[in-house]
Ligand code: SF4
């Protein structure tokens with residue numbers, strides 16, 4: 561069995577830019593919104609340059625997460641520097657910055673993954689910032705389907721999809737609320753059934769004409785399209801014992817300046833260096849997965865295969 565990525569010429573660096581946030585989503589770990597860390601631009605650029613030395617032929621992608629990465633006061637400078645290095649950049653963001661801010665900064669971005677958090681998000685603002693982006697830049701609108709605000713979450717999906725139905729560069733995706741250190745409310749069986757409905761994606765089907773590889777890498781399990789949300793509902797996100805190419809297809813810069821193969825691991829085999837100490841050892845070999853679930857979309861984007 562193989563989980564392959566559409567474009568294996570991409571190296572993605574997942575960067576936990578800061579641990580502050582202007583929202584307080586109930587399901588979120590306070591360590592993501594009440595932290596005090598902020599990575600230094602020069603340290604990040606050093607790391608990106610080192611990755612480029614190792615993989616001069618690969619297209620580098622920087623994915624900024626947090627906390628809320630757009631709150632970093634020096635982010636615009638960093639985006640410009642990366643743009644000048646031909647690095648593709650995007651945020652996983654709650655989208656709450658002003659329209660003016662997005663207009664200014666989208667120039668340097670390759671696209672956006674905007675998360676819609678039901679308690680706080682303003683759907684009209686989300687729609688407006690999506691429209692600010694150049695039409696060739698892909699946008700994933702990740703609506704968190706909050707089991708405690710079920711109807712409102714679904715209403716947001718329908719509303720945003722409808723408002724953007726003529727924009728061929730964006731689509732609405734369902735994202736499941738998981739147990740990640742906040743208050744966790746499991747889905748009811750009925751909710752799970754609805755979410756795993758095979759036709760779910762058809763509800764938000766529309767004409768799309770965009771190069772997704774600018775922000776993400778589509779996945780295929782034995783050549784069949786692999787839907788991460790569906791996988792999470794059915795246990796197909798468990799790769800225990802598989803060979804995983806985290807560290808080769810991408811890496812993560814964590815909030816404490818360490819570099820690891822992925823978000824999932826801090827074991828010694830997963831640690832690759834530290835941007836503050838100017839240490840980086842990108843591996844040539846995959847690791848054997850020792851976890852029972854791939855915890856985030858970026859980790860899933862590392863290719864994997866069973867051991868024969
Ligand atoms: S889930 Fe995202 S938007 Fe919500 S509090 Fe956490 S970091 Fe902020």
Ligand code: SF4
Pocket residue numbers: 799800804805806822823824825847848849850851852853854855859860862864
């Ligand atoms: S949990 Fe980590 S090691 Fe396992 S498949 Fe996912 S990224 Fe790879």
